Amino acid sequence: MIVFTNFRDSAEVVTNALKDVDNVSAIRFVGQASKYKDKGLTQKEQAEIIGKFRAGEYNTLVATSVAEEGLDIPSTDLVLFYEPIPSEIRTIQRKGRTGRKRAGRIVVLIARGSRDEASYWISARKESKMLKTMSAMRKSESVSHAPGWKQKQVQAQEQNQKQLGEFSGEGLVVYADYREARSGVSDALEAMGVSVVMQRLEIGDYVPSDRVGIERKTTADFLTSLIDRRRELFGQIADLARTFERPLLIIEGHDLYGQRQIHPNAVRGALATIAIDFGVPIIMSGDDNETAAMIAAIARREQQDNKREVALHGTRSAMMLPEQQEYVVSAISNIGHVVARNLLKHFGTVAAVMSASREELMTVELVGPKTADRIREVASGEYKG
Numbered sequence: 458m459i460v461f462t463n464f465r466d467s468a469e470v471v472t473n474a475l476k477d478v479d480n481v482s483a484i485r486f487v488g489q490a491s492k493y494k495d496k497g498l499t500q501k502e503q504a505e506i507i508g509k510f511r512a513g514e515y516n517t518l519v520a521t522s523v524a525e526e527g528l529d530i531p532s533t534d535l536v537l538f539y540e541p542i543p544s545e546i547r548t549i550q551r552k553g554r555t556g557r558k559r560a561g562r563i564v565v566l567i568a569r570g571s572r573d574e575a576s577y578w579i580s581a582r583k584e585s586k587m588l589k590t591m592s593a594m595r596k597s598e599s600v601s602h603a604p605g606w607k608q609k610q611v612q613a614q615e616q617n618q619k620q621l622g623e624f625s626g627e628g629l630v631v632y633a634d635y636r637e638a639r640s641g642v643s644d645a646l647e648a649m650g651v652s653v654v655m656q657r658l659e660i661g662d663y664v665p666s667d668r669v670g671i672e673r674k675t676t677a678d679f680l681t682s683l684i685d686r687r688r689e690l691f692g693q694i695a696d697l698a699r700t701f702e703r704p705l706l707i708i709e710g711h712d713l714y715g716q717r718q719i720h721p722n723a724v725r726g727a728l729a730t731i732a733i734d735f736g737v738p739i740i741m742s743g744d745d746n747e748t749a750a751m752i753a754a755i756a757r758r759e760q761q762d763n764k765r766e767v768a769l770h771g772t773r774s775a776m777m778l779p780e781q782q783e784y785v786v787s788a789i790s791n792i793g794h795v796v797a798r799n800l801l802k803h804f805g806t807v808a809a810v811m812s813a814s815r816e817e818l819m820t821v822e823l824v825g826p827k828t829a830d831r832i833r834e835v836a837s838g839e840y841k842g
Contacts, residue, residue, distance in 0.1 A: 459537070461520055645748075
């Protein structure tokens with residue numbers, strides 16, 4: 458039996474769990490690349506494991522994508538997907554590991570109500586479409602053509618068609634925060650051949666190199682963070698900018714200016730603050746597949762073109778005094794990050810801001826009558842909690 462998992466961590470968990478099962482002798486089979494706290498297998502070690510599996514010393518191979526192609530083990534009569542994958546090619550490759558000499562079985566485990574269901578049906582739909590396309594191609598081959606037509610067609614296709622290796626993410630590694638497991642980005646990265654290592658990341662959601670840290674926000678998350686100050690958007694961005702040489706924010710989704718009844722100027726102001734004040738570039742993405750493609754492109758540029766390593770570093774920092782002062786002032790409704798900074802630069806202290814008169818407050822740039830009245834109400838109003 459071969460058990461396929463999408464992640465090395467999952468392969469380790471499954472292998473350890475099978476140790477307690479009677480009549481099961483399981484071995485973990487992963488790629489050669491060494492990752493954080495996880496040393497890969499050498500080519501010699503891989504060959505030894507396959508040899509022992511063929512000989513029956515191990516009857517269960519718990520493998521990642523490295524076993525999807527190139528293995529010829531006729532005795533394998535069961536392939537189990539620990540979780541489905543949204544790729545018809547990889548699904549077919551996995552299925553092809555069984556049924557070589559006798560009938561084999563395919564079992565796919567799906568967690569009800571989870572992304573597993575979507576991944577399974579996406580793969581099934583793509584596989585069905587591919588089979589229909591292949592059937593149509595076979596029918597077209599029966600049509601007669603003029604002499605030499607077929608040869609010229611094949612030559613043209615070979616000249617224009619990219620090889621599979623040009624699209625492969627072989628050897629690429631991306632660290633992802635474990636809370637991103639449900640986003641679909643990690644599945645899409647794995648489908649592109651990128652090895653995803655799930656970790657608890659203190660800062661950022663994805664780390665494709667030692668200098669690049671990526672924070673991912675859906676449009677809904679981004680807009681919610683502008684309303685709910687507990688989300689600490691600017692605190693996250695500040696940590697990202699301090700920790701990584703090349704910080705990046707990816708905002709995923711559509712209709713950034715048409716949700717949550719937030720004025721477009723407030724959204725533009727937040728984007729300007731992130732890009733100008735914090736120096737963090739912003740990339741817009743249509744969906745999780747587009748996000749994954751962008752992260753894979755960055756990983757390829759960093760790891761293959763620039764020969765940079767993937768390294769985790771940095772912890773979430775406590776806010777510095779200026780940030781705490783800005784946070785206190787900006788906690789008042791209708792006061793954003795920029796206005797809070799203007800007030801503190803003008804008056805010097807939080808206490809001076811709170812004790813300033815309405816007229817004094819209105820001398821500050823971007824502070825109008827309503828904002829000044831709100832500050833005075835908060836600073837001098839009686840507490841009735």
